[in-house]
Structures are given as structure tokens and as C-alpha cells.
Amino acid sequence: MLWLVLSALGCVLLAHSELTQLREAFETDARISHRLLSQRAVQHEAVLATLALLQPKAQPGDADAVEQRLSSVYPQILSVQRRDPGENWPSASLVDAENTSRQTRHAVLANLDFSAQRGRYQLVLAAQPSSFALLIDVYASVPWNDWSMPVQSSPVRVTLVQAGKAFVVQPGRVTGSGWRFEFHKHLASVSQPFDVVAVREVGWSELPWGLMAVWTSLMAAVLAGLSAWQRQRSARRRAEELLRVGQVARLNTLGELAAGMAHELNQPLTAILANTQAAKRLLQDDPDEMPAALQAMDQAVAQARRAAEVLARLRRTVEQPNVAEPSQVVDLAQVARNALDLLEPECKRRGVTVAIVAKHPAQVLAERVALEQIVHNLMTNALQALDLVAATERQLTIHIEVASGMGVLQVADTGPGIAPDTLPHVFEPFFTTREGGLGLGLSLCETLATGMGGQLRAHANAPRGAVFTLTLPTAHTP
Numbered sequence: 001m002l003w004l005v006l007s008a009l010g011c012v013l014l015a016h017s018e019l020t021q022l023r024e025a026f027e028t029d030a031r032i033s034h035r036l037l038s039q040r041a042v043q044h045e046a047v048l049a050t051l052a053l054l055q056p057k058a059q060p061g062d063a064d065a066v067e068q069r070l071s072s073v074y075p076q077i078l079s080v081q082r083r084d085p086g087e088n089w090p091s092a093s094l095v096d097a098e099n100t101s102r103q104t105r106h107a108v109l110a111n112l113d114f115s116a117q118r119g120r121y122q123l124v125l126a127a128q129p130s131s132f133a134l135l136i137d138v139y140a141s142v143p144w145n146d147w148s149m150p151v152q153s154s155p156v157r158v159t160l161v162q163a164g165k166a167f168v169v170q171p172g173r174v175t176g177s178g179w180r181f182e183f184h185k186h187l188a189s190v191s192q193p194f195d196v197v198a199v200r201e202v203g204w205s206e207l208p209w210g211l212m213a214v215w216t217s218l219m220a221a222v223l224a225g226l227s228a229w230q231r232q233r234s235a236r237r238r239a240e241e242l243l244r245v246g247q248v249a250r251l252n253t254l255g256e257l258a259a260g261m262a263h264e265l266n267q268p269l270t271a272i273l274a275n276t277q278a279a280k281r282l283l284q285d286d287p288d289e290m291p292a293a294l295q296a297m298d299q300a301v302a303q304a305r306r307a308a309e310v311l312a313r314l315r316r317t318v319e320q321p322n323v324a325e326p327s328q329v330v331d332l333a334q335v336a337r338n339a340l341d342l343l344e345p346e347c348k349r350r351g352v353t354v355a356i357v358a359k360h361p362a363q364v365l366a367e368r369v370a371l372e373q374i375v376h377n378l379m380t381n382a383l384q385a386l387d388l389v390a391a392t393e394r395q396l397t398i399h400i401e402v403a404s405g406m407g408v409l410q411v412a413d414t415g416p417g418i419a420p421d422t423l424p425h426v427f428e429p430f431f432t433t434r435e436g437g438l439g440l441g442l443s444l445c446e447t448l449a450t451g452m453g454g455q456l457r458a459h460a461n462a463p464r465g466a467v468f469t470l471t472l473p474t475a476h477t478p
């Protein structure tokens with residue numbers, strides 16, 4: 001989506017900038033054409049004015065000679081006509097033009113013929129004693145040497161327009177489609193009132209497609225790189241977090257192991273103690289061996305007591321660690337989301353459907369790391385249980401609520417559940433039904449939960465599976 005938006009935006013900007021450049025080039029060309037054509041029109045007026053001025057001094061023969069030489073200097077002037085006093089113009093239009101010229105005191109246009117292939121018109125100037133008329137070829141009057149565009153291949157169409165008639169100076173390419181630029185301006189000449197009209201059409205094919213393709217590919221590459229980088233970053237973050245949870249788990253498991261050992265060894269040690277004491281009493285009845293036996297028994301008693309004391313101290317240290325993490329306000333839903341985030345790849349790989357149902361926001365007072373470990377353990381157990389059912393039936397749901405003033409977090413799965421005769425033992429250290437299991441996870445979770453003033457219980461999920469319910473004191477936020 002972002003790629004589409006960025007690509008579209010970039011392409012629009014590129015197209016816009018190309019169109020702006022083309023428009024500026026067109027306007028420059030059109031202005032140059034207008035200036036060149038205006039200069040030529042003014043030149044025609046100057047030629048006529050010069051003829052009118054020169055005539056009083058010129059002999060009849062000389063005037064003709066000047067008039068004939070004009071065509072060789074100005075190829076666009078096809079011929080020069082003069083009306084001497086007492087003579088008549090060959091056509092009524094020239095008579096009219098001369099009359100108008102006499103009134104307006106400038107040259108006047110006559111006999112405009114744009115239908116002729118090259119376009120023609122006459123320019124008449126009334127003067128004394130003789131008046132003059134120039135026959136001008138429109139095409140030849142264009143100064144092609146100074147023209148800024150290649151006349152045959154340029155896409156710009158240039159026309160001269162007068163009273164609805166148009167003469168095409170340069171054909172250009174006009175199809176009526178694409179973007180259209182136009183330029184209209186009067187020639188800077190009173191006697192030749194033509195409009196210079198230039199038109200340029202820019203077709204779709206003239207847009208900078210190459211640049212646009214480069215831009216869209218560049219955007220695709222940049223975005224792909226960014227998303228790969230982001231994926232890599234979150235994978236690294238997840239790995240680091242898993243490592244941290246793993247380290248804490250290992251430490252706690254060691255503690256739990258020690259507690260388990262203490263629990264397990266306490267009984268045999270007690271038995272050693274009882275038996276040794278009994279043996280001591282028996283030996284007291286056999287006076288022969290008494291001194292040695294008594295000494296040995298005393299040593300055994302002392303050793304057993306020492307061992308029991310060591311174990312008791314170890315147990316006390318594990319159960320009430322001196323350096324406990326301070327309790328803080330923790331949001332249960334946040335902890336659940338973090339744990340799920342860590343296990344997301346596992347859930348995906350197993351095709352487990354995951355949901356968090358938070359009825360109320362639940363803020364509890366807990367040791368964050370310990371709480372994280374409980375939730376992580378419970379979820380890992382649930383995933384392991386879900387491995388035992390068909391992939392289509394794997395659901396993991398986390399319920400969060402506040403009940404009876406306690407924050408409650410439930411981890412429910414749709415796995416095989418816990419058999420009724422197994423249920424009372426799941427929190428015992430070293431109890432496991434899993435091959436390769438250590439049987440310390442739940443025992444540790446229970447120890448941690450109790451240490452935070454909470455509880456952890458297990459029961460059956462309906463219609464199938466297991467639910468582990470963790471309750472913790474809520475934080476009384478002011």
C-alpha cells in the first residue's frame with residue numbers, strides 16, 4: 001500500500017515536472033516565433049515607407065529599377081505596384097485600401113489569400129504623388145534561418161490567423177489528445193493585423209516513463225529492504241528476550257531443584273537419624289562394643305544432623321530469597337501480550353489459534369520477571385499439550401479479569417487435558433508425564449505465585465483441555 005502511494009506520488013511529480021519543462025520550452029519557442037514574424041511585418045511597412053519617401057527625387061526609370069531590385073533583397077516581396085497620378089489601380093480592392101490608407105496614414109492590408117499554397121496578401125500605402133502596393137508571400141516572409149524549431153519535425157503547430165482565415169506556418173503534430181498548451185498573440189504591426197497562434201500537444205508517450213519505472217523499482221527496493229531490516233530487528237529482539245527469559249528460568253529452576261532436593265532428602269535423612277538413634281540404643285545393651293559403637297553412632301548422628309541443617313538452610317534460602325525483585329504495578333494483559341509475542345513463531349509453526357479475552361483491565365502488584373516466567377511457562381505447557389491433538393483443534397485462549405478483588409489470568413488450551421488422578425500431583429516437584437520432562441515448571445510457577453501473595457490452580461477446560469488459573473493481588477492505584 002505504502003509502495004503504491006509513494007510510487008504514484010513520485011510518478012505524478014515526475015510527470016508534472018516534465019510537463020512544466022515542456023510548457024516552458026514551448027512558450028519560449030512561441031515567443032521567439034512571434035518576435036521574428038513581427039519584425040518581418042515591420043520590415044514590410046518600412047519598405048513601403050521608404051518607397052513613398054524616395055519617389056519625389058526618383059526619375060520614372062530609376063523608380064522602376066529600385067522596385068525591381070527589391071525582390072532580390074526581400075524574397076518575400078513578390079512584386080511592387082505603383083499608381084502614378086492620373087492612373088488607376090487594377091482592382092477595386094486596391095482603390096479601397098489606398099483610400100483607407102490615406103485616412104489612417106499607415107499601410108493597409110488588401111487581397112488576403114490564404115488559400116494559395118504559400119499564402120499571399122498585398123500591402124498598400126497611399127503617398128504623393130504615387131502610391132505603392134507590395135505583393136507579399138507569407139511563407140517566404142518567415143525568417144527560417146533564425147527560426148528556433150525544426151519546421152518539419154517540431155510538434156508545435158504555428159498558424160497566422162486573420163478574420164477567421166488561417167495560414168499554417170509550421171504543421172506540428174495535433175491529434176486532439178493529451179495535454180494541450182496554447183499561445184495567442186497579435187503581431188506587433190498595425191498594418192498586418194495577424195494573430196500568431198501556437199499549439200503544442202503532449203501525448204502520453206512523451207511522459208518520462210523510464211524515470212517513473214526507475215522510481216517505482218527504487219521505492220520497491222527501498223521498502224523491501226526496510227521491511228527485511230524490520231523483520232530482522234524484531235527477530236533479534238525476540239531472540240534476545242527468549243534468551244533473557246531462558247536465563248531467568250534456568251536460575252529459578254536451579255533454585256527449585258534445590259528446593260526439590262531439600263524436600264526429597266529430608267525424609268531419608270530423618271530416617272537415618274531415627275535408625276542410628278535406635279542402633280545406638282541397641283548397642284547400649286552390648287557392653288563389649290559399647291565405646292566404639294557409641295563413638296561411631298555419635299559421629300553418624302552428628303553428620304546426619306549437619307546434613308539436615310545444611311539442607312534446611314538451603315531450603316530456607318530458596319524459599320525466601322533475600323534479594324527479591326521489588327513488586328510493582330503490572331498490567332496482566334500487557335504481560336500476556338508480551339509472552340504471546342515471544343511465542344508467536346511457535347504458535348504459527350504449530351497452527352495454533354490464539355486469542356486474548358480481557359474482560360477488565362487488570363493491574364496487579366507483582367514481580368514483573370517472576371510473573372513473566374509463570375505466564376511463559378503456562379503457555380509453553382499449553383503448546384506442548386496442543387501438540388498431542390489434531391492441528392485443526394489447537395486453540396490457546398488467555399482470559400483476563402478482576403474477580404473478588406484479585407487479578408485473574410487464565411491460560412486455557414484445547415489439548416488432551418489432565419487426567420483426574422494426575423491433577424493433584426501436577427504442582428509437585430519432579431512430577432512429569434512428558435518424556436524428557438523435568439517436572440519442575442509448575443512447581444516453580446506455584447512457588448513464584450505464592451511468593452507474590454497469589455495462587456496457581458489447575459482444572460479441566462470445557463469441553464476439553466486444561467485451564468491454569470493464576471490469581472494475584474490487584475494494585476490499589478490511587
Ligand code: ADP
Nearest residue numbers: 381382385417432433434437438439441442466
Ligand atoms: P514438565 O513440563 O517438565 O513435565 P511441568 O511441571 O511443567 O513439568 O508439568 C508437569 C505435568 O503437568 C506435565 O508433565 C503434564 O502432565 C501436566 N501438564 C502441565 N500442563 C498441562 C497442560 N496444559 N495440559 C495437560 N497437562 C499438563
